[in-house]
Amino acid sequence: MIAHTESFEIITRxxxxxxxxxxxxxxxxxxxxxxxxxxxxxxxxxxxxxxxxNADPTARTDLEEYFERLVPENTNYFVHTAEGADxxxxxxxxxxxxxxxxxxxxxxxxxLGTWQGxxxxxxxxxxxxxxxxxxxxxxxx
Amino acid sequence: MIAHTESFEIITRxxxxxxxxxxxxxxxxxxxxxxxxxxxxxxxxxxxxxxxxNADPTARTDLEEYFERLVPENTNYFVHTAEGADxxxxxxxxxxxxxxxxxxxxxxxxxLGTWQGxxxxxxxxxxxxxxxxxxxxxxxx
Amino acid sequence: MIAHTESFEIITRxxxxxxxxxxxxxxxxxxxxxxxxxxxxxxxxxxxxxxxxNADPTARTDLEEYFERLVPENTNYFVHTAEGADxxxxxxxxxxxxxxxxxxxxxxxxxLGTWQGxxxxxxxxxxxxxxxxxxxxxxxx
Numbered sequence: 001m002i003a004h005t006e007s008f009e010i011i012t013r014x015x016x017x018x019x020x021x022x023x024x025x026x027x028x029x030x031x032x033x034x035x036x037x038x039x040x041x042x043x044x045x046x047x048x049x050x051x052x053x054n055a056d057p058t059a060r061t062d063l064e065e066y067f068e069r070l071v072p073e074n075t076n077y078f079v080h081t082a083e084g085a086d087x088x089x090x091x092x093x094x095x096x097x098x099x100x101x102x103x104x105x106x107x108x109x110x111x112l113g114t115w116q117g118x119x120x121x122x123x124x125x126x127x128x129x130x131x132x133x134x135x136x137x138x139x140x141x
Numbered sequence: 142m143i144a145h146t147e148s149f150e151i152i153t154r155x156x157x158x159x160x161x162x163x164x165x166x167x168x169x170x171x172x173x174x175x176x177x178x179x180x181x182x183x184x185x186x187x188x189x190x191x192x193x194x195n196a197d198p199t200a201r202t203d204l205e206e207y208f209e210r211l212v213p214e215n216t217n218y219f220v221h222t223a224e225g226a227d228x229x230x231x232x233x234x235x236x237x238x239x240x241x242x243x244x245x246x247x248x249x250x251x252x253l254g255t256w257q258g259x260x261x262x263x264x265x266x267x268x269x270x271x272x273x274x275x276x277x278x279x280x281x282x
Numbered sequence: 283m284i285a286h287t288e289s290f291e292i293i294t295r296x297x298x299x300x301x302x303x304x305x306x307x308x309x310x311x312x313x314x315x316x317x318x319x320x321x322x323x324x325x326x327x328x329x330x331x332x333x334x335x336n337a338d339p340t341a342r343t344d345l346e347e348y349f350e351r352l353v354p355e356n357t358n359y360f361v362h363t364a365e366g367a368d369x370x371x372x373x374x375x376x377x378x379x380x381x382x383x384x385x386x387x388x389x390x391x392x393x394l395g396t397w398q399g400x401x402x403x404x405x406x407x408x409x410x411x412x413x414x415x416x417x418x419x420x421x422x423x
Contacts, residue, residue, distance in 0.1 A: 003318040036144040045334060045398055052235075053186040056221060058220045058221040061221065063233055080338060080340040092345055092348050095379060098380075099398070103182060104275070105146070106146040111146065114184075178285075178319075178417045203361060207374050242382065243321050245417035254325030280284075
């Protein structure tokens with residue numbers, strides 16, 4: 001039984017989605033776990049994680065535009081705006097997506113479907129350093 | 142310590158919710174795990190998983206109607222529509238729900254509440270074959 | 283390898299967010315697990331879990347107001363209203379947030395970021411007793 005915890009950082013450059021599948025897969029491989037579970041966790045409340053289609057980038061264009069309208073920056077009743085118009089919107093967009101994503105591991109590989117990738121969803125306008133923790137639990141057989 | 146990974150398929154028949162609680166419980170029981178965690182994962186980006194009330198079906202009627210309106214097919218700014226009006230809507234409805242659900246296991250059973258069931262939420266109009274992976278981690282005591 | 287499952291209850295006093303980070307951290311510490319994964323699960327379909335900013339309470343004010351408007355009680359097409367105007371809204375708000383949250387454990391501590399807390403999000407107007415199950419998986423080194 002292996003219980004491995006490791007973290008890494010990425011730099012985001014404003015709102016949008018940033019794929020991290022390869023980094024997570026490399027961490028899983030380095031543990032030697034063949035069967036188990038990988039859990040990816042982001043240590044922030046204004047960015048989140050999603051598993052999303054990673055083939056056609058227009059799917060992400062529509063997603064990002066949809067979230068701009070679902071939680072608009074010009075919402076007049078928001079009071080938590082000390083850090084700007086993208087303050088409360090960031091927290092709410094995070095709540096509507098995920099802080100963690102869990103993916104089963106078999107044969108030493110993340111059991112993602114053909115079109116699935118793991119993405120950081122940045123909700124802030126400006127560049128941010130985001131820390132992601134990966135937990136890998138499982139066995140070497 | 143047991144780390145078991147197993148998958149199964151279901152055929153969906155258009156948009157809606159399809160309960161899979163019994164299949165997941167059977168897989169948990171077959172592993173012999175008494176204490177641990179079961180994680181259910183769907184390998185698709187146009188269908189998702191939810192844990193939802195499984196007693197009164199009208200709760201699901203309202204949910205499905207709500208999602209039709211929250212992410213409408215006639216959204217005029219969507220560009221990712223190669224596979225039809227239910228293309229981008231499916232991905233976005235998936236992001237607003239889950240790709241995986243995790244449920245603690247005790248006494249060899251999923252620790253679901255009285256009214257909780259695990260469902261596949263199909264976001265496509267047409268019938269699809271959907272693959273679900275179940276990871277069971279835990280001990281035999 | 284430890285696989286520990288434990289539950290506790292909280293009493294909610296109407297709609298809102300209730301922090302449970304300390305209770306979860308205490309359970310993790312009591313297991314002696316140094317590296318692994320903690321999964322928090324709520325056994326209800328009209329309350330949910332979120333990881334959210336726990337510093338400035340106005341962030342939660344905006345979140346709660348946003349959900350009142352995203353899934354309004356006066357939605358005229360809802361049919362699942364046997365228990366009142368907050369019946370279907372509770373289930374849908376639950377689906378848009380989480381039934382479980384998973385947090386990696388390292389050095390015996392939940393790997394939450396500086397501003398992250400774990401909250402029960404109560405969607406019902408009246409007071410409720412809510413049961414939360416915590417699964418801790420991992421190793422003592």
